[in-house]
Every structure is written in structure tokens, then in C-alpha cells.
Amino acid sequence: MTNPSIPAPVRAEHPHPPRQADRAEVDAATTPVVRPTFTVCIVVRDRAALLVNAVRSVLANTYQDFELVIVDDGSQVPVGQVIDEAGLTTDRRIRVVSQPPTGIAEARNRGLRAAVGRYLTVLDSDDELTEDALARLHQLLTSTGQSWVYADYTEITQGVDRPIRLPEYASADRMLLGVLTRPRLPFKHSGTTIDRQVLDRIGGYDETFRLFEDIELVLRALRSGVHPCHLAHPIVRFQRHDGNVTRGRLGGLVFWFRLIDMYRPWRFPGVGLSLKALRALSETGKWLVTRIR
Numbered sequence: 001m002t003n004p005s006i007p008a009p010v011r012a013e014h015p016h017p018p019r020q021a022d023r024a025e026v027d028a029a030t031t032p033v034v035r036p037t038f039t040v041c042i043v044v045r046d047r048a049a050l051l052v053n054a055v056r057s058v059l060a061n062t063y064q065d066f067e068l069v070i071v072d073d074g075s076q077v078p079v080g081q082v083i084d085e086a087g088l089t090t091d092r093r094i095r096v097v098s099q100p101p102t103g104i105a106e107a108r109n110r111g112l113r114a115a116v117g118r119y120l121t122v123l124d125s126d127d128e129l130t131e132d133a134l135a136r137l138h139q140l141l142t143s144t145g146q147s148w149v150y151a152d153y154t155e156i157t158q159g160v161d162r163p164i165r166l167p168e169y170a171s172a173d174r175m176l177l178g179v180l181t182r183p184r185l186p187f188k189h190s191g192t193t194i195d196r197q198v199l200d201r202i203g204g205y206d207e208t209f210r211l212f213e214d215i216e217l218v219l220r221a222l223r224s225g226v227h228p229c230h231l232a233h234p235i236v237r238f239q240r241h242d243g244n245v246t247r248g249r250l251g252g253l254v255f256w257f258r259l260i261d262m263y264r265p266w267r268f269p270g271v272g273l274s275l276k277a278l279r280a281l282s283e284t285g286k287w288l289v290t291r292i293r
Contacts, residue, residue, distance in 0.1 A: 035116050035117065035118065036065050036066050036067045036093075036116070036117045036118075037063075037065040037066065037117060037118055037119060037138060038063075038065065038066035038067070038117045038118070038119050038120075038121050038134055038137070038138075038193070039066065039067050039068075039069055039111075039115035039116060039117030039119070039120050039121065040058050040066055040067070040068045040069070040121045040123055040129070040134075041068075041069045041070075041071070041108070041111040041112070041115060041120055041121070041122055041123065042054055042055070042058075042068070042069070042070045042071070042111075042123050042124070042125050043070075043071045043073055043104060043107040043108055043111060043124075043125065044070060044071070044072060044073065044075065044079060044125035045072070045073040045074055045075050045101060046075045046076055046077070047125045047126060048075075048077055048082045050125055050126040050239075051070070051079065051082060051125050052082065052083075052086045052088075053128055054123060054124075054125055054126070054127060054128055054129075055068065055070070055083065055086070055088060055094070056086075056088075057128035057129045057130075057131075057237075058123065058129050059088070059091060059093070060129075060131050061129060061131055061132070061133060061134045061135070062131055062132055062134075062135050063132075063134035063135040063137075063138055065138075066093060066117065066121075066134060067093050067094075067095065067115075067116065067117055068093050068094045068095070069095050069096075069097060069111050069114050069115055070083075070094065070095070070096050070097070071097045071098075071099065071107045071108070071110050071111040071114075072096060072097065072098045072099070073099060073101055073102065073103070073104070073106075073107040074099065074100050074101025074102070078098065079096050079098070080096050080098070083096065095114065097110055097111065097114045103207070103210055104210070104213055105205040105206060105207040105208075105209055105210070105213040106205075106207050108122075108204075108205045108213065109204045109205050109207065112199060112204050112205075115196065117196070118195065118196060119137070119141065119193050119194065119195055119196065120193065120194050120196060120199060121133075121134070121137065121191070121192070121193040122189055122190055122191065122192050122193075122194075122214075123190055123191065123236070124189075124190040124238075126238075126239055127153075127190045127191075127236050127237060127238050127239070128236070128237040128239075129191070129235060129236060129237075130234065130235050130236070130237065132235070133151075133191070133235035133236070136151075136231060136233055136235060137149060137151075137193050137231065137235070140229065140231055141193070144229060146228075146229035147194065147195035147197070147198045147226065148192070148193070148194050148195065148198060148221065148226050148227075148228040148229065149192065149193045149194075149228065149229050149230075149231050150166065150187040150188065150191070150192045150228050150229075150230060150231070151166075151188070151191045151192070151193075151230070151231035151233065151234070151235045151236065152164060152165055152166055152230075152231065152232060152233055152234040152235070153188050153190070153191060153234050153235070153236040153237070153238050154234045154236070154237050154238065155238050155240055156237060156238065156239050156240060157240045163234050164188075164234070164238075165232070166186055166187060166188070166230060167186050167230075168230040168232075169186070169227075171227060172221075172222045172223075172225055172226060172227040172228075173222070173265060175222055175227070175228065176219060176222040176223065176263060176265060177265055179215065179218060179219060179222070180219075180259070180260060180263065180264065180265075180275055180279070181275065181278060181279075183282040183285070183286070185215070187218060187228070188236065188238070189214035189218075190236050190238065191235050191236035192228075198221070198226060201224075202217075202220055202221055202224055202226070203220075204217075205217055206220075209255060210255075211252050211255045212252065212255045212256070212259065215259060216259060216262075219259060219262070219263040220263075222263075223263055252283065253279065253280055253283055256276075256279045256283065257276050257279075260272055260275045260276055260279065
């Protein structure tokens with residue numbers, strides 16, 4: 001277990017924008033000597049205030065055996081500077097990896113290569129972990145032997161908290177169909193925790209997806225037989241704001257249609273077209289709601 005009481009400066013990689021998920025590219029100088037249980041990975045670009053809140057929420061966790069890898073995807077104000085100004089540079093658990101602005105999938109893979117924890121916990125830069133998040137994840141993972149966990153979360157809109165209870169599925173196939181058909185995704189990627197060996201086996205994030213790279217990863221895992229375990233407790237606080245609303249919902253249909261073509265559970269005539277029509281109706285409805293707001 002790491003000892004957070006021993007200060008050390010935040011370490012940063014020099015930008016070497018990689019294209020393939022090859023762990024051998026990790027700079028040995030940035031790799032911790034002790035392997036933690038969790039690597040919490042945050043990808044960020046230009047969200048300084050929100051990022052500091054996210055980082056502090058991770059450091060406040062009661063379960064202390066973790067590292068925090070922050071991938072700076074070309075922020076105008078470097079993340080290292082943001083962390084320094086927040087007075088967090090002495091915490092040895094924080095590592096910053098910098099790269100030019102290349103996109104979310106590439107940045108997530110960069111974080112995956114830098115991570116050395118047994119489990120990777122994803123956290124969006126505008127979300128916060130609860131203090132008991134890692135403890136609950138550790139208890140579930142060790143008691144069940146599961147390799148992939150998704151969890152409930154709390155949605156905060158204009159200061160009002162609303163717990164979001166996600167569904168559970170009896171099989172990977174049923175969850176795959178749920179991801180393709182439900183208007184609201186049956187999982188939240190932020191807070192999702194995955195065994196590193198599983199991520200390495202399925203190949204990380206698909207960098208050809210500039211949107212929905214998280215959905216594609218889940219669908220690929222489900223198709224390979226991975227059956228995610230549900231943690232029925234909110235461990236992420238999700239602040240709803242204009243910046244996290246997908247304005248290009250209708251443009252995103254191109255990616256949804258691609259996902260349906262790749263992962264629809266049946267190849268019978270008309271199934272793909274029906275799923276696309278259902279998704280188009282759903283996304284159009286959500287787009288109209290954002291327009292009304």
C-alpha cells in the first residue's frame with residue numbers, strides 16, 4: 001500500500017502522442033515502484049476548476065491504495081500548473097501525462113498505458129468520487145472476483161441531488177441489447193472500474209471513434225463475454241451543466257448507426273434498420289429537450 005504521508009512532486013510525462021495501446025511505451029521514470037490496487041484515470045482539457053474538485057474528491061477517499069493519473073489532452077493552461085496552483089503537487093499519488101490535443105479515445109488509451117494499478121477506475125474531469133467509492137469498489141471486487149464494475153451515481157442539477165439507479169442484467173447479451181435500445185444508457189462510464197488484464201485483452205479504446213468511445217468499449221467487452229457487475233450504490237457525483245450536454249446528438253447518430261452495425265445481436269433482415277429507427281427517435285427526442293432548455 002502506498003504511503004500518502006510521504007510527499008513527492010507530481011511527475012509528468014513529456015508528450016509522445018502514441019497511437020497504439022502498447023504498455024511498453026510507458027516511460028519507466030514515471031512508473032511508481034509500488035503497484036497500487038487502483039489507478040483512477042482522469043482525462044481533461046481546459047476544465048481547471050472542475051478538475052481540482054475531481055482530484056480532491058479522489059484524494060479524500062478512505063481507501064488509500066491508489067494512484068491518480070491525469071491525462072492533459074492539450075489544455076491551454078497546463079494541468080501541472082493547475083495542480084500546482086491548487087497546492088496538490090506534493091502528493092506522490094498524482095501523476096500528470098501530457099499530450100497535444102488528439103481526442104478523448106487517444107487520451108484514454110494514454111492513461112491506460114501509464115496506469116500501473118490492478119484496476120482502472122475512470123473518472124470524468126467534471127465528476128467527483130464519493131469518499132467511500134474506492135472502499136466499496138474494493139469490497140465488491142474482492143468478495144465477488146468480478147473484473148468489471150459499473151455503479152449508480154448522483155446527478156446534481158441546480159443544487160438538487162437525484163440518485164440514479166442503474167439496471168442489472170442477467171447476462172452480457174441482455175446488457176448488450178439494453179445498451180443499444182435504451183433511451184438512457186444503462187451504465188455510466190465515470191466510476192466504471194475494470195481489471196487491467198481485461199482491458200489489455202480486449203484492446204483498450206477504439207481511436208476511430210471521436211464520440212461514444214466508452215459505449216464502443218462496453219459493447220466490445222459484452223460481445224467478448226464480459227458480464228459487468230452492478231454496484232448498487234452511488235459512488236460518483238455528476239454535476240449537470242451545459243458543458244456536459246452532447247450538443248451534437250443528431251450528428252452522433254452516425255456513430256450510433258456504426259455501433260448498431262457492429263454489435264447488433266441478430267443479423268436477421270430488418271433488425272439493424274429497426275434498431276437505428278429506435279435510436280434515431282430517442283436521440284431526436286433528447287435533442288429537442290436540450291433545445292427547449
